[in-house]
Amino acid sequence: MAINKTLTTATFCAAAALALTGCSENEGGSQSTGQAKNPASALPSKPANSLVGLTAMQIADKSIDLSKSAKSVRYKGTIADKGVPLGVDVTVDKARACKGTMARDGANVTLRKVGEDSYLKGDAAFWKQMGKEKGTPAAEADATAEVLKGRWLKTPKGMANGTEQVCDIDQAFREIEETTDLTRSADSSVNGQPVAVLTRTGGAGTKAALLYVAAKGKPYLLKATVGAGKGAVTLEFSEYDKPVTITAPPAGEVLDTE
Numbered sequence: 001m002a003i004n005k006t007l008t009t010a011t012f013c014a015a016a017a018l019a020l021t022g023c024s025e026n027e028g029g030s031q032s033t034g035q036a037k038n039p040a041s042a043l044p045s046k047p048a049n050s051l052v053g054l055t056a057m058q059i060a061d062k063s064i065d066l067s068k069s070a071k072s073v074r075y076k077g078t079i080a081d082k083g084v085p086l087g088v089d090v091t092v093d094k095a096r097a098c099k100g101t102m103a104r105d106g107a108n109v110t111l112r113k114v115g116e117d118s119y120l121k122g123d124a125a126f127w128k129q130m131g132k133e134k135g136t137p138a139a140e141a142d143a144t145a146e147v148l149k150g151r152w153l154k155t156p157k158g159m160a161n162g163t164e165q166v167c168d169i170d171q172a173f174r175e176i177e178e179t180t181d182l183t184r185s186a187d188s189s190v191n192g193q194p195v196a197v198l199t200r201t202g203g204a205g206t207k208a209a210l211l212y213v214a215a216k217g218k219p220y221l222l223k224a225t226v227g228a229g230k231g232a233v234t235l236e237f238s239e240y241d242k243p244v245t246i247t248a249p250p251a252g253e254v255l256d257t258e
Contacts, residue, residue, distance in 0.1 A: 035167060051219060056198045059249050063213040067221045068170050070094075070240045075172045077235035080227070088235075090166060093244045098167035105129065112152075113167045114248045119152040121249070136241040152249040154256045177225045179209045187215060190222045190236070202228060 033082075051059050072093040079086045080103060090100030090111070098113045107129045109122035121169065122130075124145040131141025165171045182198040187194060195212040202208030212223040218240075225234040248254075 005058055027071060051196055051213070056184040057180070059184070059213055059219070060179065060182050060198055060211060063219045063221045064173050066219060067237065067240070068173055070169065071238065072242055072244045073169055073172065074239040075235050075236055079233050080231045083230045091239065091244055092167050092169055092172065094169060095242065096167045097246045099246045100119070111166065112246060112249065114246055117154045119249055119254065121152045122148065123148065148255060152254045154254050156257055157193070176211065176221070176227050177230050179211070179226060181206070182209065182211065193222060195222055226232060
């Protein structure tokens with residue numbers, strides 16, 4: 001049977017939520033320019049791993065620039081999707097190949113992107129949830145879930161499918177990069193690694209923020225929380241510059257909609 005193309009589009013819109021933008025809000029592919037960096041954030045000549053003498057904003061700018069330049073990174077945590085927590089665990093490289101998982105409201109999906117080809121493998125709850133959100137009749141969503149049981153769905157080439165954001169290192173840091181007016185708090189640790197802690201109190205149209213920057217070795221961003229409550233984004237970053245091997249699923253397990 002033919003797979004409902006509306007349902008297929010809805011599925012990839014869910015993937016785009018990882019980048020904090022729904023397909024309906026950013027189908028044109030425009031990217032946020034972010035906030036202008038603090039004019040005083042020009043970095044003095046210091047060793048590449050030194051945070052000594054830097055302001056909180058200089059530390060943030062330096063860390064995010066370094067993190068975005070990594071050959072690969074893994075980001076894991078929770079993103080707010082329409083007030084519902086969306087769990088993400090994605091590894092991406094600079095060539096925009098990626099692999100990972102997403103979970104929301106008991107529904108789970110695995111993602112792979114190799115070259116221009118994107119693949120999704122969802123459980124029954126995922127396909128039914130996507131069908132419900134797009135107004136697909138329950139019987140049709142159930143039939144789609146049955147057809148795709150244990151199989152990968154391959155997106156048609158050229159389809160705006162959300163993986164452009166999910167599998168983009170720059171996009172992983174987008175909302176964090178827009179955070180301004182940070183101050184430095186007492187140092188702490190993340191997973192045993194010493195970190196500089198940068199904070200901003202929310203209010204008056206700004207979101208609370210908490211950034212943890214490695215204080216030893218290269219000052220990569222290790223963890224960040226932006227916002228609070230149901231609208232919060234909390235992500236941990238790891239495996240910077242580690243080799244990433246991502247392969248297409250076996251052909252016999254793929255349903256190609258082209």
